[in-house]
Amino acid sequence: MCGITAISATKEALPFLLQGLEKLEYRGYDSAGITTIENHRLFTKKAKGRLQNLKDLLKNESVTGHVGIGHTRWATHGVPSNLNSHPHTNNADTISLVHNGIIENYRELKDILILQGYHFQSETDSEVVVHLMDYYYNKTHNLQAALQKVISRIEGSYALCIVSTIDPDKVYIAKKDSPLVIGKTDNASVAASDIPAILDYTKDVYFLNDYEIAILDKGSVAFFDKDGHSISKELTTIPYDNEAAKKGGYDTFMLKEIHEQPHAIAETLRGRVEGTDRIVLPELNNMKDQFKTFNKAYFVACGTAYHACLSGANILERLTKIPTFTQAASEFRYCDPIIDEKTLCIFVSQSGETADTMAALRLAKEKGCTTIAIANVLGSSISREADHTIYTCAGPEIAVASTKAYTTQLIVLLLLAMYIAQALGYENEHYKRIIEGIASLPERINNILKDEKLFENYAQYLKDLKDAYYIGRGLDYASVLEGALKLKEVSYVHADAYIAGELKHGPIALIEPGSLVIAVATQPNIAAKTISNIQETIARGANVILFTIDGQEVGNVKETYILPKVDPILQSVLVAIPLQLIAYYAAGIKGCDVDKPRNLAKSVTVE
Ligand code: F6R
Numbered sequence: 001m002c003g004i005t006a007i008s009a010t011k012e013a014l015p016f017l018l019q020g021l022e023k024l025e026y027r028g029y030d031s032a033g034i035t036t037i038e039n040h041r042l043f044t045k046k047a048k049g050r051l052q053n054l055k056d057l058l059k060n061e062s063v064t065g066h067v068g069i070g071h072t073r074w075a076t077h078g079v080p081s082n083l084n085s086h087p088h089t090n091n092a093d094t095i096s097l098v099h100n101g102i103i104e105n106y107r108e109l110k111d112i113l114i115l116q117g118y119h120f121q122s123e124t125d126s127e128v129v130v131h132l133m134d135y136y137y138n139k140t141h142n143l144q145a146a147l148q149k150v151i152s153r154i155e156g157s158y159a160l161c162i163v164s165t166i167d168p169d170k171v172y173i174a175k176k177d178s179p180l181v182i183g184k185t186d187n188a189s190v191a192a193s194d195i196p197a198i199l200d201y202t203k204d205v206y207f208l209n210d211y212e213i214a215i216l217d218k219g220s221v222a223f224f225d226k227d228g229h230s231i232s233k234e235l236t237t238i239p240y241d242n243e244a245a246k247k248g249g250y251d252t253f254m255l256k257e258i259h260e261q262p263h264a265i266a267e268t269l270r271g272r273v274e275g276t277d278r279i280v281l282p283e284l285n286n287m288k289d290q291f292k293t294f295n296k297a298y299f300v301a302c303g304t305a306y307h308a309c310l311s312g313a314n315i316l317e318r319l320t321k322i323p324t325f326t327q328a329a330s331e332f333r334y335c336d337p338i339i340d341e342k343t344l345c346i347f348v349s350q351s352g353e354t355a356d357t358m359a360a361l362r363l364a365k366e367k368g369c370t371t372i373a374i375a376n377v378l379g380s381s382i383s384r385e386a387d388h389t390i391y392t393c394a395g396p397e398i399a400v401a402s403t404k405a406y407t408t409q410l411i412v413l414l415l416l417a418m419y420i421a422q423a424l425g426y427e428n429e430h431y432k433r434i435i436e437g438i439a440s441l442p443e444r445i446n447n448i449l450k451d452e453k454l455f456e457n458y459a460q461y462l463k464d465l466k467d468a469y470y471i472g473r474g475l476d477y478a479s480v481l482e483g484a485l486k487l488k489e490v491s492y493v494h495a496d497a498y499i500a501g502e503l504k505h506g507p508i509a510l511i512e513p514g515s516l517v518i519a520v521a522t523q524p525n526i527a528a529k530t531i532s533n534i535q536e537t538i539a540r541g542a543n544v545i546l547f548t549i550d551g552q553e554v555g556n557v558k559e560t561y562i563l564p565k566v567d568p569i570l571q572s573v574l575v576a577i578p579l580q581l582i583a584y585y586a587a588g589i590k591g592c593d594v595d596k597p598r599n600l601a602k603s604v605t606v607e
Contacts, residue, residue, distance in 0.1 A: 002098075003025075004024075004070070004098050005017045005024070005069070006069045007067065007189070007190045007191075007216070008170055008171050009066050009188035010188070010218050011066060011188070013068035017034050017069070017070035018070065019200065020197035020198065021051055021054075023192075023196040023199075024194060024196070025072065025596070031049065031075075032053070032054040032070070032073070033047070033098075034054070035068055035069050035163060038065045040168055043061075044089060046085035048080055048082050067163055069096065069163050071085070071086035071099075071100075073085050073086055076125070078122055078123030086098040086126060088126055090130050095130055095137070097126070099126035100158070100605065102156045102606050103128060103129060105153075116135060129158070129160060132150050137164075137166070143166060143172055156176075157176055157177035157355065157606070158174070159179060169217055170217050172213070173213065174212070178193075178605050179193050179351075181208075183198040183203075183205045184202060184220070189218065189220060195378075204235050204238075206223070206235060207233075207379045211225070211226040212225060212226070213228075252584075255584060261577065262441075262449070263442070264408050265445065267393035268411045269439070269441075278422070279435070281419045284388055284390070284419060291320075291423045294322055295322075296323045296343055297313070297317075297322050297344040298324070298337065298345045298346065299313040299316075299324060300326075300329050300345060300348075302330065302357055303402070304402040304405070304406045307406070307482040308409035309346070311478040312346070313326045314475055314478070315569055316416070318569070332363065333356075337363075339364060339369050340369065341368040343367075347371065347374070349374070350377070350405035352377045352383055353380055353382070355605050355606050370388075372386060372387065372416070373386035374392060374412050375389055375392070376393075378391065390412050390415075390416065392411070394408040400602050403486075403580050414438065414570070418434065433567050437570045438570065441573055449577065451561070451578075454559075456581070456585040461545065465493060467515070468494075468495045469496055470483050470495060471530065472500055472521065474526055475522075475569070478572060481497040483520070483580075483582070483583070487582065487583040487586060491586040500530040503537070515542040517544045518579070520547045520579075521549075522548060527549065534546065534554055535556075543558045545561075546559065547578060548560065
């Protein structure tokens with residue numbers, strides 16, 4: 001997704017703009033650009049491709065302006081190209097703008113502006129905004145008033161940063177449904193799409209709400225509502241620094257983040273398990289009496305977070321007897337869900353900015369549901385809009401493929417299910433066993449990580465393959481869905497996950513000598529059934545790698561890995577580790593860029 005940086009300072013703007021864009025590279029992009037204000041003129045440079053191409057263009061330029069904006073573009077309207085890259089400027093070259101989001105009514109606005117004599121250079125939706133700014137500036141002769149008019153006309157999502165030779169010291173900012181954080185030091189005011197881009201400058205930040213306007217002016221920031229009334233905002237201090245966002249000695253962020261899981265899980269559990277029998281979630285204290293009023297629970301998310309939801313919903317239903325439903329956020333809005341004030345809706349999102357998940361959350365609120373967000377990014381949009389938020393404490397996740405965010409989501413979902421069970425009086429011996437097991441997870445994962453070489457060897461089975469099959473039942477099915485997604489996204493090997501019992505209803509037609517089947521059978525009540533399905537694939541020549549528990553081994557499989565003995569409900573957390581490592585090493589064998597897989601973005605802020 002697009003990344004934005006902006007600065008108004010008493011020193012040169014370019015170093016901040018470029019380092020910030022570098023920190024936002026994880027969001028995925030296909031071109032980059034900057035504008036600074038030099039001697040009352042706009043200086044704009046853009047380049048298709050990597051940020052390095054832009055840096056190369058700027059190498060022999062003397063860029064001394066103190067005010068500027070930067071952008072990495074992830075194409076939505078118009079192909080990746082220099083012309084479609086941001087910043088976009090008005091015809092008089094006096095206003096320059098960067099945009100993240102989608103302007104949904106851009107066609108209608110474009111037609112009107114063309115009739116008014118505006119010339120468009122790009123195919124983007126964003127360019128309409130700069131011409132609209134120009135149009136309203138000509139009417140109001142005031143940039144802030146023009147911006148207020150612009151946000152009353154545009155529909156869709158946006159984070160906008162605008163500079164102009166008309167008011168050369170300032171950056172004008174507005175946002176709706178796209179992330180933007182603002183920071184301040186004594187001599188610079190800065191803004192960016194995400195916290196890592198500004199952390200080297202300041203840890204003191206403001207979060208802009210939808211329809212609010214901010215004006216950066218060399219160390220000061222003024223905030224206004226959409227009608228231009230001055231408002232005050234609270235400063236938040238970010239509790240981590242950019243060290244946490246570096247590779248820490250690993251070759252890639254993905255490998256670092258896989259290895260961080262014992263720590264991330266310990267952090268996520270910290271203060272939330274009391275003794276051997278109590279879950280503490282102060283975030284939900286005022287909800288305790290409400291749980292008995294829910295007659296169903298919906299779990300909604302995208303991608304990996306959706307897979308975490310499949311496990312979470314299964315566990316909540318088992319522990320609390322509340323019927324649960326899981327839905328991909330991109331479907332939720334359009335499937336006319338039967339939800340009301342008796343529905344508990346749980347939204348899971350690492351970034352807390354995913355457009356589909358945000359739209360689903362808003363629908364649930366409209367229908368009167370109680371909403372709980374599970375998010376990793378502090379102050380993210382989802383956490384500000386949901387009734388309650390429980391944070392996963394995974395720390396910044398930089399690799400595009402989610403690893404530690406996924407396992408910490410599983411942990412929070414488990415804690416939530418147990419907390420509700422506790423509130424409803426369902427604690428029993430099983431409940432206590434689970435609590436003991438949860439506390440042991442960081443240590444168990446450490447032990448699994450010691451077998452990394454084994455998983456690297458398992459990845460060799462994928463060396464010459466273009467496809468792989470993952471099978472499991474019940475909770476193991478959610479695990480294999482995530483294992484297959486990981487393989488697809490980082491190694492580009494086509495992987496499908498099937499309910500093991502469904503194989504014989506169709507997919508088994510694909511199995512031939514040499515096919516690779518990765519099977520997960522960790523649930524004692526159904527492991528034997530999955531094992532029969534494994535035998536059916538072996539009979540047709542498949543090579544099988546099996547992840548299972550003691551006592552469930554099978555003859556004729558190529559590899560068997562026995563997972564540590566914990567309560568079956570906790571196995572999804574453990575088996576995630578080898579499945580992530582197989583995907584990681586398969587990507588290495590195939591020569592893929594694991595941290596930035598093609599076509600993917602870390603924060604998906606468009607529907
Ligand atoms: C896959 C992955 C994505 C995200 C999905 C939702 O590794 O990271 O599938 O899980 O885009 O993102 P969040 O959790 O930020 O809402």
